[in-house]
Amino acid sequence: MARVYNFSAGPAALPEAVLKQAQEEMLDWRGSGMSVMEMSHRGKEFMSIAQQAEADLRELMAIPDNYKVLFLQGGATSQFAMVPLNLIGRTGKADYMNTGSWSKKAIAEARRYGDVKVIADTYVDDSFTSEPAAGSLAISADAAYVHYTPNETIEGVEFSYIPETGDVPLVADMSSTILSRPLAVSRFGIIYAGAQKNIGPAGLTITIVREDLIGNAMDHAPTMFKYETHAGADSMYNTPPTYGWYLAGLVFQWLKAQGGLAGMAAINERKAKALYGAIDDSGFYNNPVDRNCRSWMNVPFTLADPDLDARFLSEAAEAGLKTLKGHRSVGGMRASIYNAMPEDGVKALIDFMAEFERNNG
Numbered sequence: 001m002a003r004v005y006n007f008s009a010g011p012a013a014l015p016e017a018v019l020k021q022a023q024e025e026m027l028d029w030r031g032s033g034m035s036v037m038e039m040s041h042r043g044k045e046f047m048s049i050a051q052q053a054e055a056d057l058r059e060l061m062a063i064p065d066n067y068k069v070l071f072l073q074g075g076a077t078s079q080f081a082m083v084p085l086n087l088i089g090r091t092g093k094a095d096y097m098n099t100g101s102w103s104k105k106a107i108a109e110a111r112r113y114g115d116v117k118v119i120a121d122t123y124v125d126d127s128f129t130s131e132p133a134a135g136s137l138a139i140s141a142d143a144a145y146v147h148y149t150p151n152e153t154i155e156g157v158e159f160s161y162i163p164e165t166g167d168v169p170l171v172a173d174m175s176s177t178i179l180s181r182p183l184a185v186s187r188f189g190i191i192y193a194g195a196q197k198n199i200g201p202a203g204l205t206i207t208i209v210r211e212d213l214i215g216n217a218m219d220h221a222p223t224m225f226k227y228e229t230h231a232g233a234d235s236m237y238n239t240p241p242t243y244g245w246y247l248a249g250l251v252f253q254w255l256k257a258q259g260g261l262a263g264m265a266a267i268n269e270r271k272a273k274a275l276y277g278a279i280d281d282s283g284f285y286n287n288p289v290d291r292n293c294r295s296w297m298n299v300p301f302t303l304a305d306p307d308l309d310a311r312f313l314s315e316a317a318e319a320g321l322k323t324l325k326g327h328r329s330v331g332g333m334r335a336s337i338y339n340a341m342p343e344d345g346v347k348a349l350i351d352f353m354a355e356f357e358r359n360n361g
């Protein structure tokens with residue numbers, strides 16, 4: 001068996017130790033005689049898995065008691081609708097920041113439900129390469145909430161600060177940055193993330209909601225799209241994505257063993273610094289993002305000659321470095337280096353890049 005270094009943006013690499021544990025427990029979860037996939041979500045075995053996963057996530061992120069943690073389906077994309085359906089009704093208005101491809105989609109969806117004001121827009125010359133200046137944000141007093149995307153997965157732009165929104169709840173799509181470093185959860189009204197980048201397998205979506213924001217959904221919102229439905233049933237109103245929930249729980253335990261989010265942050269910072277350093281020190285590779293807001297998780301870069309892209313990708317794949325092709329909207333390469341990407345993987349990529357430059361630069 002030869003496992004590669006997988007730089008996919010999502011679904012992304014999982015920690016090998018987690019996959020091995022899941023493999024060991026696949027046929028018989030701890031003497032239950034069943035796979036987790038075969039268990040009733042309401043049975044005591046799965047209930048213990050579910051509760052342990054939530055407890056570990058709460059501990060890792062230091063989630064205050066007045067927040068609910070929901071284990072949902074539908075991906076971050078469903079949250080693009082669920083957030084306005086549950087929150088915008090209070091005033092009919094919401095503020096959004098447009099800082100990349102995912103913000104853009106969130107904005108388009110929210111416009112179906114209310115009056116959306118774009119209070120920051122970093123789209124310049126066909127691309128997003130910067131963050132809005134903290135002082136430039138004019139939050140509308142009558143906004144029901146402010147929405148932003150702390151890490152834009154496609155462009156590789158990550159906010160260097162948490163926006164100050166006063167009494168207006170702040171909503172964050174953290175799909176590609178959740179759990180990458182410690183976070184002051186109390187600064188947010190809602191945090192949501194699809195699991196397939198930094199949590200676990202695709203099919204699970206985690207939403208962390210401040211309790212006072214639950215219970216205000218529009219009357220016509222589908223039952224499954226109301227936070228109150230899930231909050232009132234411990235995320236078991238219907239059958240939850242049980243296996244994804246279990247695997248996420250294994251990832252949370254793995255994260256605790258890495259020193260929690262402070263430990264992860266130190267590793268992630270080292271990985272990102274090494275890769276950006278290699279890019280900036282070469283005359284051959286380029287990353288277009290402002291240095292103060294470069295993502296720790298998604299690192300897009302281009303080659304001096306785009307005609308070499310195909311050769312770069314095929315030689316990288318031969319060297320065991322897979323899924324480096326950039327998003328079609330940005331071009332070039334993208335190395336996603338989430339929590340599960342070991343430092344050795346980043347080092348292998350840097351060494352390969354240097355060699356490719358020597359041979360082709």
Ligand SMILES: *Cc1c(COP(=O)(O)O)cnc(C)c1O
Pocket residue numbers: 010074075076077078102149151152153173174175176194195197
């Ligand atoms: C991947 C991603 C999404 C889309 O997630 P789905 O789970 O596929 O709906 C949304 N926002 C961000 C920031 C992402 O990285």
